[in-house]
Amino acid sequence: MTERVTESAVTLLGVGGGDLNMTTREFGDVTLEKVREHVWEMPREGDMNVPARVYASEPLLEEISDDKTLEQLRNSTELPGMTSHAVCLPDGHQGYGFPVGGVGAIDAEHGCISPGAIGYDINCGVRMVKTNLTYEDIEGKEEELVDALFANIPSGLGGGGVVETDVDTVTEVLDRGVDWALEHGYAVEDDLRHCEDEGMRPDADPGAVSAEAKNRGKNQIGSLGSGNHFLEVQRVTDVYREDVADAYGLTENQIVVLIHCGSRGLGHQVCTDYLRKIEKRHGDLLAELPDKELAAAPAGSELAEQYYGAMCAAINFAWVNRQLITHRTRRVFERVFGDSWETLEMDLLYDVAHNIGKKEVHEVSVDANGTAVPNDSPDAVDTENRELYVHRKGATRAFPAGRPEVPSAYRDVGQPVIIPGSMGAGSYVLRGGDRSLELTFGSTAHGAGRLMSRTQAKQEFWGGDVQDDLEEMNQIYVKAESGATIAEEAPGVYKDVDEVVRVSDELGIGDKVVRTYPVCNIKG
DNA sequence: ATGTAC
Numbered sequence: 001m002t003e004r005v006t007e008s009a010v011t012l013l014g015v016g017g018g019d020l021n022m023t024t025r026e027f028g029d030v031t032l033e034k035v036r037e038h039v040w041e042m043p044r045e046g047d048m049n050v051p052a053r054v055y056a057s058e059p060l061l062e063e064i065s066d067d068k069t070l071e072q073l074r075n076s077t078e079l080p081g082m083t084s085h086a087v088c089l090p091d092g093h094q095g096y097g098f099p100v101g102g103v104g105a106i107d108a109e110h111g112c113i114s115p116g117a118i119g120y121d122i123n124c125g126v127r128m129v130k131t132n133l134t135y136e137d138i139e140g141k142e143e144e145l146v147d148a149l150f151a152n153i154p155s156g157l158g159g160g161g162v163v164e165t166d167v168d169t170v171t172e173v174l175d176r177g178v179d180w181a182l183e184h185g186y187a188v189e190d191d192l193r194h195c196e197d198e199g200m201r202p203d204a205d206p207g208a209v210s211a212e213a214k215n216r217g218k219n220q221i222g223s224l225g226s227g228n229h230f231l232e233v234q235r236v237t238d239v240y241r242e243d244v245a246d247a248y249g250l251t252e253n254q255i256v257v258l259i260h261c262g263s264r265g266l267g268h269q270v271c272t273d274y275l276r277k278i279e280k281r282h283g284d285l286l287a288e289l290p291d292k293e294l295a296a297a298p299a300g301s302e303l304a305e306q307y308y309g310a311m312c313a314a315i316n317f318a319w320v321n322r323q324l325i326t327h328r329t330r331r332v333f334e335r336v337f338g339d340s341w342e343t344l345e346m347d348l349l350y351d352v353a354h355n356i357g358k359k360e361v362h363e364v365s366v367d368a369n370g371t372a373v374p375n376d377s378p379d380a381v382d383t384e385n386r387e388l389y390v391h392r393k394g395a396t397r398a399f400p401a402g403r404p405e406v407p408s409a410y411r412d413v414g415q416p417v418i419i420p421g422s423m424g425a426g427s428y429v430l431r432g433g434d435r436s437l438e439l440t441f442g443s444t445a446h447g448a449g450r451l452m453s454r455t456q457a458k459q460e461f462w463g464g465d466v467q468d469d470l471e472e473m474n475q476i477y478v479k480a481e482s483g484a485t486i487a488e489e490a491p492g493v494y495k496d497v498d499e500v501v502r503v504s505d506e507l508g509i510g511d512k513v514v515r516t517y518p519v520c521n522i523k524g
Numbered sequence: 525a526t527g528t529a530c
Binding site for chain 2: 096119120121124157159216227228229264265267268269271272355
């Protein structure tokens with residue numbers, strides 16, 4: 001269903017009691033009220049269980065309202081148990097049923113879990129590996145480096161990984177996550193300490209992952225995949241918060257490596273399997289939802305437990321995937337620079353998931369009836385701790401200093417948040433902001449967000465031209481399996497990552513720490 | 525995102 005979006009901006013004076021000057025924006029039949037700078041609220045009405053919020057500047061809101069994002073955001077508020085408010089982040093765009101750049105915090109006892117609100121690429125995420133090299137150390141060696149990385153790190157659609165193995169080993173990977181990699185010499189203890197959840201979700205249930213999914217994973221452990229996934233060597237160009245950058249071990253001109261990929265065919269198969277099962281078994285709930293793509297399993301049901309266990313297992317698979325790519329990257333740097341990776345200090349800064357669902361306890365505000373409301377709502381009279389399935393789809397956990405889940409190395413400054421931009425733009429490291437728990441269930445943006453579809457991108461750009469331009473004009477060396485992928489991922493198909501990050505920083509949900517700029521990039 | 529789609 002496509003709907004024509006019409007826009008009008010009106011200023012209401014003295015309406016709604018209290019606010020003397022409230023800006024209201026209308027997009028089709030969706031109304032957004034400006035609460036304050038960068039905060040837009042879609043009031044609860046009709047079948048909505050809660051209001052929704054869009055956290056965006058005006059230019060980003062124009063882009064967000066350009067596709068079905070707002071409609072999907074409103075639909076998601078009808079999921080049973082949706083708590084306080086549904087969230088759209090500054091990089092939001094439409095996805096399968098639920099916006100990419102969305103957070104849905106759903107009661108884990110009385111609500112539901114919805115695979116579409118987590119995404120097909122379970123634990124698609126990003127990690128940053130540091131080095132003690134500077135840009136000067138690497139100048140002149142860019143092509144040798146990009147060639148060596150491309151030759152040694154499997155990428156592209158289909159099979160071929162760092163290890164090719166059997167179903168029993170896949171099962172162990174699903175069960176133990178990066179601990180498996182540690183035992184087999186692909187990781188060191190320190191890697192586990194610098195990964196979200198220490199690289200292992202204890203709730204993983206490999207028995208809930210189908211044989212078909214496991215088979216797809218056998219030859220994909222340690223592979224980038226295709227689409228927007230990449231490995232990029234970058235240099236730190238700007239430092240915004242010196243004290244936090246110190247705690248993270250980041251300085252200007254330092255070379256770092258960004259690895260962006262997910263759970264490949266295995267995670268995709270887990271999502272497909274459970275969407276089908278849930279659609280069938282919970283057709284009654286599905287019939288009440290405004291979009292089939294939001295299919296959900298009621299909390300406590302057999303399928304909710306099985307999907308959660310299988311999804312957690314796929315999360316572990318993705319972490320091992322990024323770990324094996326890290327291992328290969330260290331080997332390549334050893335060969336190119338003639339020193340051990342330990343001497344090159346190729347330590348993991350952090351690894352964050354961008355597509356994930358997790359049980360977390362959050363303090364929520366409640367009104368006089370005990371209903372959860374946004375924390376700054378005038379109706380809030382008390383707070384309660386609730387256990388929630390926090391669905392983050394194209395959203396990064398951004399826990400501030402003090403939250404127990406933040407690894408001890410960063411507990412005093414806040415969790416590192418890694419936000420990749422497009423291949424011509426560079427990326428950011430942020431830290432979890434003090435207001436993230438209050439506004440976004442401890443989350444912020446995950447990237448620049450697409451501006452146009454892959455098909456449209458291929459009509460606008462030709463891969464070879466994009467590649468030549470990046471090299472000649474920006475000294476960025478790109479190597480890919482397919483020219484089409486370069487066109488699909490051309491810098492021009494993405495929103496402005498600087499604007500996305502500016503909004504995150506100004507909202508206080510994720511604070512700017514450093515910015516990076518690409519040196520070379522390999523992709524599917 | 526993905527052995528692009530029952």
